Amino acid sequence: MPKLSAVCVAVFALLGAPAVHAQEAPGAAQGAQSAQSTAARLDALVSASYKPTEPGATVIVVKDGKTLLRKGYGIADTSGMKPMDPGMVLRLGSITKQFTAVAILMLAEEGKLSLTDDLTRFFPDYPTRGKTITVEHLLTHTSGIASYTSRPDYPLTMGRDVTVAQMIDSFKNDPLDFEPGSAYRYNNSGYFLLGAIIEKVSGMPYAKFLEQRIFVPLGMKDTAYEGFERSSTAHAAGHTPGPKGFERAAPLSMTQPYAAGSLVSTVDDLARWDAAITQGRLLKPASWQRAFTSYTLADGKPTGYGYGWQIAQLQGAPTVAHGGGINGFSTYALRLPEQKVFVAVLSNADGGLANPGVVASKAAAIAIGKPFREFKEIALDAATLDRYVGVYEVEKGVTRTFKREGGVLVMQRSGRPPMRLKAFSQNGFYLPEGFDWFEFALDGKGKAGSVTQYADGREMKQPRIGDAPAERSAVKIASAVYDKRVGRYQLAPGFILELTRDGDRYYAQATGQGKLEIFAQDENVFFARAIEAEVRFDGGDSSYLVLHQNGQQIRAPRL
Structure with missing residues (x-):
């Protein structure tokens, strides 16, 4: 499950190990050396990503059914400094979500539902507002239903146990974000509803259906709905x-992620899952093909998302x-x-470490x-960086804005957070936490x-296509004035804004996020430039603050 924005809190026949038995053929020794070299490069990559004294990750890399790397990195539990084991x-x-999607496809193949079924077939009183919302819309994040984890007040209740019906009731009356099938927006509510559909159609609890129909047949002994291991x-x-430093994560009732994010597993079981997919188990080839095909919106644009997988x-x-x-x-x-x-790559920290992706x-x-x-980073002066500041058109209605912040070029695509770039040439820049790079071409005016x-x-x-928009103005206030605001404020039990x-x-x-720089509008109002959010001290003193985000307000008393 995705986390909330940075100023808010974090939210959410058995297959055995592949065995190969063959006589050594010409070139086998060379192949073995190549595999060892690849394994060493993989180990060096991951070792550089996770420190041995911090939370880390379990990692597996498989090629042609052979395991190239299977290893644990870092610490499994910082309270006892227990090292990570790859089988954890x-x-x-x-x-x-991919397991939920496969469960839906299994039921579809059995004729118990259709991907074109309207949501009201399963929930007759669901307020669709006259729109047709299908099972396929739920699978592809194109339903328009508001995602319950995106609400700013979600952290206030995420530790409470809820029934499936109670959670659906909590979001079903929210307005649709868009016409079903017209846009893509990642959505946990849709997959929550899919879990409820699985229960209604199969007559089994979601956890039991996945256990009996997927995990047990595939030998995935360590995979389960958390709490039903x-x-x-x-x-x-x-x-x-x-x-x-790192501390225990905030509590979360696993009744809440449900079919959108409730499973636990090991890298070994996930490799078994991949082997089963490769072998075409559980589903017919046509169903697997549909799962791995990008959904197309009403306007003909692909979403880059199939059924439970990004394409x-x-x-x-x-x-x-x-x-x-x-x-x-x-x-x-x-x-x-x-x-x-x-x-x-399964990491046991929700922030502060290398991105598993x-x-x-x-x-x-x-x-x-x-x-x-x-890439190797080089330094560029402000005058050079200023040549590239501006707004660039990615496609109709989508732009990419480049701004200079001190000696750094910052890029922000429409609707996404800003990202700091590093220069590798006079006109070339790369993403430190990514794979894309950018090169600028100058016009005749420099x-x-x-x-x-x-x-x-x-x-x-x-x-x-234009100049970068002016930033919201910030003022300089005395450090002593801000220091009165410094402290920890409780947005919800266990969720702190410091x-x-x-x-x-x-x-x-x-809690669970990195630092976000904020700026003073005056002595009582501070805003972020990376996201649409601000903190207000409405009472004038520092006994509490109010977080304003997405049209909602959360009052947080000082601890």
Whole structure:
């Protein structure tokens, strides 16, 4: 399940290990050496990503049915400094969604439902407001239903146990975000509803259906709905970054993520899952094909999302993948069907560590022999950076804005948070936590006329269409005045927003998130530039603050 924005709090026949028996053939020794070299590169990559004294990750890389890397990195539980073991159980977060999707497809093949069924077939009183919302809309995040985890007040109740009906009642009366099928917006409510549909159609609890129809037949003994485990395999503890280092993650009732993010598993079980998919088990080929095909919107545009999987490319190779973010954990699993490569990275921290998606993608690139380009950062002066400041058109209605913040170029795409770039040449910049890079072309006046984005072997030229908009004005206040605001404020039980100062810069940090710089509008109002949010001290003193975000307000008393 995805986390809330940065100023808010974090929210959410058996298959055995593959065995190969064959006589050594010419070139086998060379192949073995190559495999060892690849394994060493993979280990070096992951070792550099996770420190041995911090929470870490379990990692597996499989190619052609052979395990290239299976290892634990970092600490499984910082309270006892227990090292991570690769066989440990961790939360999957939204990787859960692919299992929910497959369960729906199994029921569809059995004729118990159709992907074109209207939501009201299963919930006759669901207020669809005269719109047709289908099972396929729920699978593809195109239903328009508001996601319950995106509400600013969600953290106030995330620790409480709820029934399936109670959770559905909590969001069903919210207005639709858009016409069903007309747009893509990642949505946990849709997958929650899919879990309820599985229960209604099968007559079994969601947890039991997945156990009996998927996990047991595939030998996934350590995979389960959390709280319904069938094995005694050790679990890694979940962590979140705090003011004094990593600490235990905030509590979350697993009744709330449900079919959108409630599963736990191991990298070994996920490799078994991938092997079952490769072998075409559980579903007919046509159903697997539909799951791995990007859904097309009403206007003909692809969404890049199938049924429970994101559809993309990695170094030119077709890829299906999904990540997860849930209290205490961050995860990513990807498969490259044509190269028969599978990678899973399960991390036991919900922030403050290397991005599992980046680690997994780099590992997959090494496994297929196409490692990502490595960049070396150089420094550019302000005058050079200012040449590139402006707004560039990605496509109709979508822009990419570049601004200079001190000696750094910052990029922000429409509707997304800003990202700091690093220069590798006089006109080239790369994403430190990603794979894309950008090169600017100057016009005759010394300003950039366009920028070319390089991603997955593609070149996308984006013309400059205007100047960067003026930022919201900030004022300088005395440090002593801000220091009266410094402290910890409780947004909800166990969820804290901490205000700090570093020299003349001000920061807000919520439980499970990194620091977010905030700016003073005056002595009582502070705003973020990275997201649409502000903190107000309406009472004038510092006994409480009010977080304003997405049209809602959360009062937080000082601790």
